[in-house]
Amino acid sequence: MLDNKLPGLERLRVLLVEDDMFAQRLAASVLRQLGVRDLTIVKDGQAAIDLLSSTQVQFDLIVSDWNMPKVTGLDLLKHVRKTWQNMPFLMLTGNANEDFVVTARENKVDAYVIKPFSAGQLQQKLAVMFNLRLPGT
Numbered sequence: 001m002l003d004n005k006l007p008g009l010e011r012l013r014v015l016l017v018e019d020d021m022f023a024q025r026l027a028a029s030v031l032r033q034l035g036v037r038d039l040t041i042v043k044d045g046q047a048a049i050d051l052l053s054s055t056q057v058q059f060d061l062i063v064s065d066w067n068m069p070k071v072t073g074l075d076l077l078k079h080v081r082k083t084w085q086n087m088p089f090l091m092l093t094g095n096a097n098e099d100f101v102v103t104a105r106e107n108k109v110d111a112y113v114i115k116p117f118s119a120g121q122l123q124q125k126l127a128v129m130f131n132l133r134l135p136g137t
Contacts, residue, residue, distance in 0.1 A: 005033070005034055005035035005135070006034050006035050006123060006126060006127055006130075006132050006134070006135070007035070007132060007133070007135075008035075008130060008132050009031075009034050009035035009036050009126065009130075009132070010035045010036070010037050011060075012036060012038065012060040012061050012130075013038045013040070013057060013058065013059045013060050013061075014031060014036050014038065014039050014040070014059065014060065014061045014062075014063060015040050015041075015042070015048060015051070015052075015059045015061070015062045015063070015064075016028055016031065016039060016040070016041045016042070016063045016064075017041075017042050017043075017044065017045060017047070017048040017062065017063070017064035017065060017068070017073065017076060018041070018043070018063075018064070018065045018068075018092065019043050019044050019065060019068040019069060020065070023065065023092070023115065024041060024043070026116075027063060027092065027122075028041060030117075030119045030122050031063070031122070033119055034119070034122065034123055034126065040057075040059070044068045044069055044070050044071060045064070045068050045070060045071030045072055045073060045075055045076035045079075046070040046071040048062070048064065048071075048076050049071060049076065049079055052079075052080070052083075059087070060088065061087075061088045061089075061090065061126075061129075062076075062080060062087060062088070062089045062090070063090045063092065064076055064077070064089070064090070064091055064092065065091075065092045065093070066091055066092065066093035066094075066095060066100070067093070067094070067095070073091055073092075073093070074103065074104075074107060077089055077091065077104075077107050077108075077109055078107055081107065081108055085108075088110050088129050088130070089108075089109055089110050090109075090110060090111045090112065090113065090125060090126070090129065091104055091109050091111070091112040091113075092112070092113055092115055092117070093112055093113075093114060093115060094114070094115045095114075096114045100112075110129050111125045111128065111129050112125075113125055
């Protein structure tokens with residue numbers, strides 16, 4: 001279990017998009033361990049697009065699975081980039097092949113984490129994305 005929160009994450013509004021219930025619970029738990037207090041969870045990319053289109057809430061970070069039914073994480077990323085070019089977007093994927101990396105970069109993903117991931121891996125990616133100091137450094 002990770003004890004060290006990342007200073008600054010407590011101020012972020014985070015949208016987590018994950019269709020697998022186990023992965024959803026794991027990612028939510030890790031984000032909360034790292035200090036995220038304002039976490040909205042939806043089960044697929046279409047639900048995320050609907051929420052982003054209908055709400056006045058502005059998110060500071062989207063964490064999304066890549067492989068989902070209806071609307072994939074890649075489709076969600078493309079949708080987000082049309083409206084919010086600078087929205088921090090972290091992709092979760094079980095796919096580490098070169099095509100994935102190239103496609104993700106071509107679509108301006110900010111970072112990705114290969115599943116299964118540890119709390120430390122997610123902490124490190126978020127620290128880099130938001131230019132935060134890791135505790136103890």
